Amino acid sequence: MTSLKKIAEQANVSVATVSNVLNKRGRVGEETRKKILRLAEELNYAPNRVAKSLKMNKSQTIGVIVEDLSVFNAPEIIDGINAYAEEQGYSILLMNLRMKKKTGQQYPDAEVCKKEALPMFKVLLASQVEGIIYVGIHLRDVQGILPESNIPIVYTYCDTSHAEDMSVNYHDWQAAYDAVTHLITNAYQDIGVITGLKNSESTTQRLKGFKQALQDNQLVEQEQWIKNGDWSFVSGYEQGKSLLEKNEKPQAVFAMNDAMAAGVLKVAAEMGLQVPQDVAIIGFDNIEAAEYLTPRLTTVSLPLNEMGRQSIGMLLKQINGAPIQQKKVRLQCQLICRESS
Template identity: 40%
Template structure:
């Protein structure tokens, strides 16, 4: 591959002239410009972008640290990050910590992996990244990014609890409220809930959304209709009979996997989902569209979270500071996906 010096020699001009022409700067004649561009194509000349960026003290690269690429939420978030970075001519350097593979979900409430994050941050800074985005697998408080970090950082799908590190998270309260509004509008007043794990911020916020809709519609909140699940299909299955005994007409599951467990139990009992019992989920996992009937659910804004994280970090690099909500948190809204699993009992 030819160098810029070789290209200049072939054209009989200076390196500075070639550089100006390739960077679309004025000064050269049209004849010289045409000669340089044709010779560059003939020699298959490719500019050394790394050297150019280092000279400008900019690499136009963002370091992305993912907790575990096998978790369903993370690829869409990274796709959103990549989408905006490509629009702005930035590249990403991706690190996969593989935390779920190593520890399952036990690491969610521990800090033993923070040292590993620190090592990866150091490696990325050695590669001259201009900023870092940390992508969590499950929303929780994560204090693994030091406030002393000399470059901008963003927490995606988690809470940094830092004034220096903005957090981009799901608006779970609004997401749950949207699906509960839909169920109430279709005549359901006795709605059971199967939650996620009680220490989950997702589960806590979605329960608030459920309670807000009941209060707004003057429906008495009955804690006996709230069953504790653990995000698994089996926990949805086990909770279904108890809620049926309490006379519910609908069940809101805090994720689509638990909703699948409700379908399983109804099938065993000879009951029809969407007819004998209405069901709604949350997350819009791919499988939810293949349930029969297809599951009404709430779509997580994963791509939008990644896109927003990229927007914020590039704005910070350009000296623009965005005003976020309290505690430096940006909430991204969900979308209700209406399918066939919630019956209208007003007719």
């Protein structure tokens, strides 16, 4: 590997001058500066980041622990983290717990997560990361999964009950409220809902948003049109069938994720119902397949990439001693109107 000394010898300048040019400091003549930069490129010079980090007492590295990289939300969040890190001259060290793969559960037990996370947490500390971002599998309180540490931690797609812990998530309640209000604005008044798992914070918040939208528009909540799903296509199909086979069926169905909404679309097609003329269907998450369903699915898009960017932005502020105005950030979702409503 080319050293500063070799560049200095060929440029006929001191090592200090080469260092000043490559680190953009000091006063060096323009001709000399261009010569050094040209030689550095020709000789494929790469700075020794380890040596630099020891000198600066900074590793320029952020640790990221993701509960399962295969879950739909994780790749976009990681991409946002990575992009922002590159812009700021940082690298990320990614640790994948693979919790869904290991346990087969959508909501793995907190103690199991804690057991799996601890070794990776220690690896990150040993690697001298400056901070850690923890990416959850679903929205919930993950208090205690990571031990207390001297380096800052930001949680995303999850949170802790500790008021001083930093987190970046999206506004579930508001997103559901806006989705149901969209249906009401388009003259759908009899609205059913298929929830996710009962122990999910997302289910709780989205159901609150659903009910509040009805209440604010003086519509009566129909208990028989509230069905419990489990986020799967099959549960959407089964509960959609339960809703649409009734003599008194809803004019619209709000499914709390796109997989269940796809199940309802299949039921409607089998029953010969026209969507949205006979029944409107709206989903949540805006997965890639939503745009290719027939009809194309109206849904809610989550700000996943921005959650990643804001997570590392908050983390770097903390690292650099900048004030954090808001430690619990909730980003707005976007309603994507397509053909199913």
